[in-house]
Amino acid sequence: MTSLPPTLLPESTHAQHHWRGSARRRRILLLVLVLGQTLAATWLLLAVLPYHGRTAVEVGIAVLFGLLFTWLSLGFWIALTGFVLRRRGGDPRSLMRRQDAATLAATPLARTAIVMPIYHEPVARSLLGLKAIYQSLEASGELQHFDFYILSDSRDADVWLQEQAAWQALRQELGAQARLFYRRRRLNLNHKSGNIADFLRRWGRDYQYMVVLDADSLMGGDTIVQMVQLMQRHPQVGILQTSPRLLNAHSLFARIQQFANQLYGPLFTTGLAAVQLGEAAFWGHNAILRIRPFMQHCGLRRLPGWGLFKGSVLSHDFVEAAYMGRAGQEVWLEPELQASYEESPPTLSDELTRDRRWAKGNLQHLWLMLFSRRLRVAHRLAFLNGIMGYLASPLWFGFLVLTTVEVARLVLWPINYFPQPNQLFPLWPEWHPTRALALVGITLTLLFVPKLLALVDVLISGQRRRYGGARRLCLSVLIESLASALLAPIRMLAHSRYVVEALFNVNLRWAGQNRSGETSWLAAVLDQGVGSLLALSWSAFAYWLQPMFFLWSLPVAVPLVLAAPLFVLFSRIGIGTWLRDRGLLLSPDEQRGNTLLDALEQPSSLPALCERDAFVEAVIHPATAQLQAGLAHAPRARRQQQELQLLRQRCLEQGPEQLEPAHKQLLAADAESLRWLHQQVWLSAPQSPWGKRLANRIAN
């Protein structure tokens, strides 16, 4: 460990604990505001309902409304907190404000590993991102403190061979032979957390910190250096999480997400960080972790329950933050750390595929929230927050179902003047349209005021030009608001399905995230057809029941009916580009330029290398063949040798396309097979499958 000079000694215990009092006060205030607002809104709802909550259906409606409103209110107050703090120049309790810039800059660094776990990710994009980070750190002059690890869990031979070839090319491009490493697990137990754990068991003791990246992460060298310095100055901090901004978006969907993230994100993260302070959550990437306590306290046992609550922990990051907190370490979210980026899923379809995994992972936290010992209350609430992120959807769905039942009862059944047993006086059902409109107004306020606050924040802080000017910025907010209103019911229905699947413990395929491509019409119709039919039936029923109810149903029903065209439309890169060219949905990074993004576009051998068939290259190309054989397994046991001999003979005679993926994996993982194939292919007859392939490769 690098020792700090006396002038740079870490902060006192008093300062360490000072934030706890602030956290308590802020959380109590937030609780009072949220509960007060929710109770008032629920009271208003009861006043709106015909029987004022005296039937079972109305009690259900009121309960679901209360839960959903709590969720909305929480977001509203957090955004408002963020707005106030940003207007006042930032949170004085944040980690960044504990020392001046000069003191922080003078803090010595310590050995840090930068790890990028990957699993069937687009290889060129992932490694070009790592290259940009490497070069940025090199430019900061502090590269000597950092090592880089690509941690692969890829199972497809073509992907891992491509990763290995690209890794070697990148090492040569950067001259990073002693600093950029590659590790592929042969057995990918426990997904990403298992991959990180494998790294820590092998090399964790060599480093004091590790910066965890996602495959699409980009981070500035100066930001990473600052993070290490903050960790050095605050030894009680176990995890320091940055707030990654979205960038590099092309499709309409991704550009909307990017715009929303860049415009509204700072308000929400500043507010969230102010409430959480030293008990924040870990989001799994773009964060720095103190390795020693992590290794001592954050091994994840398999869940001992039943169904969903049995087996490995799927969403590991929140759990690791909670365990760090239990071990006495602080976890901070620091929104003021700039130059931390990730990419949005390119399409709604990709986002929902990801959400399916996350929904299951977050619901699994229910067990940990209820039964884990000695966790901090704030971290239990973080679990609840994550659970509600998905549970809100079936609650909304249930609310719509009960509302429909309520209307159907009023229309189809005779009026019940005595809904409660032993009731002395009749109850006249009432309908107050003005109160209903007031309730809708309050709900819309909670939804849209944070967006307006973010807009005001940008306008009065003189950043409007970064979003293309005031007029274009306002128009972009309108586009984003319309898009989010259209997407909300689609997400609601999909998330409801995922929650049900998770509760029934439906198995999911662990897959890498798609980071490119558009949604086809066929895929969209097949995926969304059932939901659209459901919405159409509900809307028709609503019209048959009561035309006014039909009108109320439209904001939910119309997006669901149009889900398939919306999926296709939002996935289009052309529309995203068209809007960008007209100065709409812009982000500050696009306007002022971004060196990390520019670095992604620099000439490199990686894209061309990754376009080639990696298995064929591993067999044909002398240097690649040597590399791949060197990284493959040593010769196997004798009983496996016989199978491998048959396979490589088949591969030689029929060509690689005739091999099953599993057989290809066996050959690609075996050093002797790769060497043998390399030798034989160069001797193959010109008219054989490999001879023709070799001639083509030479000609090109």
Place this chain on the structure above:
Amino acid sequence: MNPPDSHVILQRILAYWQWAGMPLDRDTELKALAITRQALQQHQQLALEVALQAARAALPASPATPQAGPPLRRGSLRYGDY
């Protein structure tokens, strides 16, 4: 000498050298021609094999396979209670 065979042999030798990192100039091309001619004259049936062996032997010693990771420094993760 069978002309297509000589063409294939020469083409493969040059490609092999080029991809192995050897710069192709007039001297190396003449060398490839010599290897091809000699292999065809002396070992007609095994000409390609002999020529490629000679071509590989003419390459400078290839660098060792890069180190995928630094030396291991094993540690363990501790698993706390739920």
